[in-house]
Amino acid sequence: MxxxxxxxxxxxxxxxxxxxxxxPNANASQDGASAGAAAPKTLKATDASDLASQLAKALGDAFAGSYYDSGKQQLVVNVVNGDNNLLVQAKKAGAVVRQVANSTAALKAAAQTLKTKATIPGTSWAVDPRTNKVLVTADSTVTGAKWNRLESTVQGLGSNMATIKKSAGTFxxxxxxxxxxxxxxxxxxxxxxxxxxxxxxxxxxxxxxxxxxxxxxxxxxxxxxxxxxxxxxxxxxxxxxxxxxxxxxxxxxxxxxxxxxxxxxxxxxxxxxxxxxxxxxxxxxxxxxxxxxxxxxxxxxxxxxxxxxxxxxxxxxxxxxxxxxxxxxxxxxxxxxxxxxxxxxxxxxxxxxxxxxxxxxxxxxxxxxxxxxxxxxxxxxxxxxxxxxxxxxxxxxxxxxxxxxxxxxxxxxxxxxxxxxxxxxxxxxxxxxxxxxxxxxxxxxxxxxxxxxxxxxxxxxxxxxxxxxx
Missing domain, CATH: 2.40.10.120 (Thrombin, subunit H)
Structure with a gap:
């Protein structure tokens, strides 16, 4: 054969x-060292992903997600109640450090509540670190009692824990x-x-x-x-x-x-x-x-x-x-x-x-x-x-x-x-x-x-x- x-x-x-x-492979390379040890670095997407994984382990429970600012080519790391030494280390590593209210554990608990109370065909939820909330989405089939049930569950999570939006089409x-x-x-x-x-x-x-x-x-x-x-x-x-x-x-x-x-x-x-x-x-x-x-x-x-x-x-x-x-x-x-x-x-x-x-x-x-x-x-x-x-x-x-x-x-x-x-x-x-x-x-x-x-x-x-x- x-x-x-x-x-x-x-x-x-x-x-x-x-x-x-x-x-045009134009992503900026990782530099920024000359700007000072604590200055955020410009990173390629892959480098940002690697750094995010490293910081997630280093920060432990203080880590509350991260995201890539594509405009500035910087990694933004969310932290809650973090030890100051850890935060300094995160900054030295080249990340932008941001204090947020919701921990990773709290966001996961919110997702679990959604799973228990609102597993409805045509719905989804995911953690959005840019808002530090759970993003809940409902497609066009989620109407009437289904929508009311979903909306009520989201509201029950608290005003600063989740957001909900409608999506055209069907999942x-x-x-x-x-x-x-x-x-x-x-x-x-x-x-x-x-x-x-x-x-x-x-x-x-x-x-x-x-x-x-x-x-x-x-x-x-x-x-x-x-x-x-x-x-x-x-x-x-x-x-x-x-x-x-x-x-x-x-x-x-x-x-x-x-x-x-x-x-x-x-x-x-x-x-x-x-x-x-x-x-x-x-x-x-x-x-x-x-x-x-x-x-x-x-x-x-x-x-x-x-x-x-x-x-x-x-x-x-x-x-x-x-x-x-x-x-x-x-x-x-x-x-x-x-x-x-x-x-x-x-x-x-x-x-x-x-x-x-x-x-x-x-x-x-x-x-x-x-x-x-x-x-x-x-x-x-x-x-x-x-x-x-x-x-x-x-x-x-x-x-x-x-x-x-x-x-x-x-x-x-x-x-x-x-x-x-x-x-x-x-x-x-x-x-x-x-x-x-x-x-x-x-x-x-x-x-x-x-x-x-x-x-x-x-x-x-x-x-x-x-x-x-x-």
């Missing part, structure tokens, strides 16, 4: 603004992502998106995608009617996350750690990073292409309406909340930072890329820890690319992405994981193939143990046969 090179090469309509932000498992991947099921063809290539704990090549995709189907192909190339090894949805580990059937598969951002350019994925509120993040989707936005909340709980039980709810915890748009067919795809940090896998949300909305992501760090996988290529197939492969290119800092119409059957298709790019090239209207434009609302459900079945009710627009994960 010939070696297959599985690139995280994403088709879709690339947003010009997102590409312009992504490609569904949909997403963001990488290459289109397909699976044949009883009701037709399910389509999701590949997230990040990884190495499984046994050394075999694999990839991460959404858990609701993994419980919907076991065998996955890189083309709509192709033979399976990968098999689900582990899947979690609903419950403590939304992630799947899918192993390539061919042990010699080359699975580079990169994301194709269009026009033959790639972003090398260097490490998994924890999300930080305020950080600019990028999503490539097999339906909508490249889009960017910011992380708006952490440790989010989302209550999806069960698609198999009219009175049921599929609750997923531990997610990242963002204002990045997404549409059907992108589930499981990659969320990453400008400098190559793997952040998340798309889970679901409301809205679309015309009107906006919320999108929730499974943290990559949690998925890796749970599955025992490590980010990147196992190297089983060697470093060299085969004949015809176009390997090795990185994103061109001067290029801008245009309208790149989705190329559907493309996981590694054509081995376009790194063709050398023209520094002055501007991607034009590159129409691809594949049934990639349809909508649907395939929402995998389970019993909280990581197993379950998906309701594949949407159909793709290409030939009427593709169910897209939404």
């Amino acid at each position: 010939p070696k297959r090179k599985a690139a995280i090469a994403v088709g879709g309509v690339a947003a010009l603004g997102a590409a312009a932000l992504l490609l 569904k498992t949909k997403v963001s992502g990488g290459d289109a991947i397909f699976s044949q099921v009883q009701n037709g063809t399910v389509r999701c998106s590949l997230g990040f290539n990884v190495t499984a704990s046994d050394g075999s090549p694999a990839f991460l995608t959404a858990g609701h995709c993994g419980v919907a189907a076991k065998d996955w192909s890189d083309s709509q009617n192709g033979q399976p190339i990968a098999t689900v090894d582990q899947a979690t949805f609903p419950g403590n996350g939304d992630f799947s580990l899918v192993k390539y059937n061919d042990a010699t598969t080359q699975a580079p750690s990169e994301v194709n951002v269009g026009n033959g350019q790639t972003v090398q994925i260097k490490q998994a990073v924890d999300a930080t509120v305020g950080t600019t993040v990028f999503r490539m989707g097999s339906t909508t292409g490249l889009h960017n936005g910011q992380v708006t909340g952490l440790d989010a709980t989302v209550n999806f309406q069960s698609e198999t039980d009219p009175n049921g709810v599929d609750t997923v915890t531990g997610l990242i909340q963002t204002n990045v748009c997404a549409e059907a067919g992108d589930s499981g795809g990659s969320l990453f930072t400008q400098d190559g940090g793997a952040v998340g896998l798309t889970s679901g949300g409301s809205g679309d890329c015309t009107n906006g909305g919320e999108t929730f992501f499974q943290p990559v760090t949690t998925a890796l820890q749970a599955t025992g996988a490590t980010l990147g290529d196992s190297g089983a197939a060697g470093a060299g690319a085969g004949a015809g492969d176009q390997s090795g290119a990185t994103a061109d800092p001067s290029a801008t992405a245009g309208d790149q119409q989705a190329g559907g059957d493309a996981v590694g298709g054509g081995d376009q994981s790194g063709a050398t790019a023209d520094p002055s090239a501007t991607a034009g209207d590159q129409s691809g193939t594949g049934d990639q434009t349809g909508t649907g609302d395939q929402s995998g459900t389970g019993d909280g143990t990581g197993t379950g079945t998906g309701d594949q009710s949407g159909t793709g627009a290409g030939d009427g046969s593709v169910t897209e994960s939404q």
